[in-house]
Amino acid sequence: MTFNDQVIEEFRHGKGGMSEGWKLILLTTTGAKSGKRRTNPLGYLEIDGMTVVVASNMGAPAHPGWYHNIRRDHRVTVETRSETYEAIAAVPPAAERDALFAKIVAEEPGFAEYQAKTTRELPVVILHRIDERVRGLGDFLVEVHKWLREELKSLRAGVDDVVAGRADALIMEKSLKAHCVSFCEALSKHHAGEDMGAFPMLAQRFPALAPVLAKLGEDHVVVAATQKRIRDLVEGYVHGESDPVRLRDEFDDLAGTLEAHFAYEERTIVTALNVTAPG
Template sequence: MTGFNDQVISEFRQNKGKLGGMFEGWRLILLTTTGAKSGERRTNPLGYLEIDGKTVVVASNMGAPRHPGWYHNIRHDHRVTIETGTESYEAIAAIPPAAERDTLFAKVVAEDPGFAEYQAKTTRELPVVILHRIDDRVRGMGHFLVEVHEWLREELKTVRAGVEDLVAGRADSLTLEKSLRAHCVSFCEALTKHHTGEDMGAFPMLAQRFPALAPVLAKLGEDHVVVATSQKRIRELVEGYVHGESDPIRLRDDFDELAGKLEAHFAYEERTVVTALNVTAHG
């Protein structure tokens, strides 16, 4: 099959996506994935459908008892390259949850009954995969997450400035302490709400659709626990601060430790899940 695939791929690229012989009239794309074991790039010609504005492929393997290799690959790395014959673009491959998969497969069969025949040949459920084009112009949940992070970063700066004022003994200490407590409460509540929303909503949704993100999401969840512990200590220090008795330098050092952990967490999250969140919102 490797030699046959290579021949099809070569003809596809030479003729801008048009093929003759047994594939004449077929709608094909070239899907390039990263090998789950080898780490090497693998290209497969695949039939595809456009359903509800989505590019959809089915891991049918012509009804064979095992999933095709490319499907195993996207479960380990959802980043793929698509060639249509006239263009090449980067995409990410999403695996829809059960109910959505069933609805999509019914639409697939309505357009191409051959997939029902493939399903009838095997006891495995044929996976349906949505290929989301990565488009930086599209604004979605990922961009919203970055905007929330930016707001939290600004709030963090405000609280940090108030802590520095306490250390330096600037202005009226009672007014400063009251203002610092208010900002700290606002920041801590917003951060807790943000992380709870991710743990309960965004992360489980991403885990379903992008199995390759499992280690990333596990790390982000662990970060939330670490940040919550630091955040609790900071809030206790701020709310229990007494001018002339409490140590402002300890407060500043603890706060800087939290800020460092939080910025590392935000940066990692933005590198790893923003694109998946954006395409999911528009898919």
């Protein structure tokens, strides 16, 4: 039995032993290479209401294995002496990291000694508990998606009216053009906000999300191209001359692309957004 195994055994059975007097948690991560679940006993601190750990590796030249793991998969399990819960591990940006590390050293000066022993900067990691009761930026994203879905559904119904020749054609076309412009502008603004704000922030805090965010960014390019085709068709639409079926097909293409994009985004980043404070 290794030293870590012995500490874990004593911790889980409520014994003192080697962990006596330590403020410990057990952090279980997924191996970056093996894909297997790995558990490590770690000292932790509560800083500004957050559970914080330091990838000190006791001042060794290399980062500990668990830190490499959370950069590949940010989903972790945290065990305290009284409960076990799921969390996601965030790497704060430089300024926030430095402020946190200063507070850590003020409470536990030993971490300053570890930093002095190595040329690498000791990473600070925040463990955010996943709590379904807490609403955050991720829930706001879902609400925006819901609104965009309804707007697109309404637009599609307007296209059906044009195709079927219902009501006054000129009034319907004018209304459709105005609605299409407002929808396209809202969707473009939403995606630009993600590309310039939410996605870079998530990439910095949750390195494991890099491939997900890259795919979402690629989706935005595809959506923008479809939007442009639709907008060109709508703005150039002439009753009796333009093909309404082509317009309907393009809307169907946009609806399918957007639904797949929204569903993937909601599966992959909502939790991370919910534990990330705005600003």
